[in-house]
Amino acid sequence: MATKKSKSAKAKRPAAKVAKGNRAAKPAKAKSVKAKPSKKAPPAKKAPPAKKKAPASRASSKAAAMAANSVAVAETCNHVEALLSKSSAYRKVDMGLYVIKQGSSLVMISVHPWKSNHVVIRLTAQLVKGVSMEVPLALELLELNASMRFGSFAFIPKGDVVVLCHTLLERDVADAREFLDTLADFAIVADEYDDRIAARYGGSTMQDLLEEATMLHIREGYEKKDFLA
Numbered sequence: 001m002a003t004k005k006s007k008s009a010k011a012k013r014p015a016a017k018v019a020k021g022n023r024a025a026k027p028a029k030a031k032s033v034k035a036k037p038s039k040k041a042p043p044a045k046k047a048p049p050a051k052k053k054a055p056a057s058r059a060s061s062k063a064a065a066m067a068a069n070s071v072a073v074a075e076t077c078n079h080v081e082a083l084l085s086k087s088s089a090y091r092k093v094d095m096g097l098y099v100i101k102q103g104s105s106l107v108m109i110s111v112h113p114w115k116s117n118h119v120v121i122r123l124t125a126q127l128v129k130g131v132s133m134e135v136p137l138a139l140e141l142l143e144l145n146a147s148m149r150f151g152s153f154a155f156i157p158k159g160d161v162v163v164l165c166h167t168l169l170e171r172d173v174a175d176a177r178e179f180l181d182t183l184a185d186f187a188i189v190a191d192e193y194d195d196r197i198a199a200r201y202g203g204s205t206m207q208d209l210l211e212e213a214t215m216l217h218i219r220e221g222y223e224k225k226d227f228l229a
Helices: 002-021 058-084 135-147 176-201 206-224
Strands: 091-094 097-102 104-113 118-129 152-155 161-169
Touching: 002 161, 058 097, 058 118, 058 176, 097 176, 104 176, 104 206, 118 206, 135 152, 135 176, 135 206, 161 176, 176 206
Parallel strands: none
Antiparallel strands: 091 097, 097 104, 104 118, 118 161, 152 161
16 A cells, blocks of 8 residues: 555656646846937037227327327427517527527426327426525415416425426417417516515526626636637
8 A cells, every 4th residue: 555655646746846837937027228328419619709809009009199299299389489480589499499588587488298189388487596495485476376367486496496387288379469468478577576586585587697607608718719719
């Protein structure tokens, strides 16, 4: 009986294996394929910005301003010379520098550029040289400045010089009569106050200096015997 049972048991085993083999196979899991990111196209190159026009250099601007100034100065000088040419007291020292003699004073007329294309005309008269600037003289000159029609008194420490000065613009010479009247009034004041200041406070007037220079020239000529040539 034991042999029969073992045989039947052995016979049953393959059936069990067959049953295992008959089991349905599990479906394989599908692997998800990741899509590779597509390469981005490089951004289009931007067109370079249009170049700005380079501004004019400082040198060229300065040259243009100087050219405009020289033209304005030349025109003003020609106009001043035309106005003064009829006066016997007028002398041209250089381009833009003129002298008018009035009594014992000399009025210097100088033309200067101003800004880009403007001109100023400067009137200056040296009244007294070698005067000591003390409080009484300073107060008197300041009081006179408050009532002056044209010009004002000033003091130059180098040489201890009292001067009378006035400034005009180029448009001030457009009217010939007005310019000549202004110049005459200025010269008369200079001629009057150089003697007053020298008499009261000391110093030498322009006339004194001219006479000294003339005598020095004559003395030097005598010593060199140039007068015999």
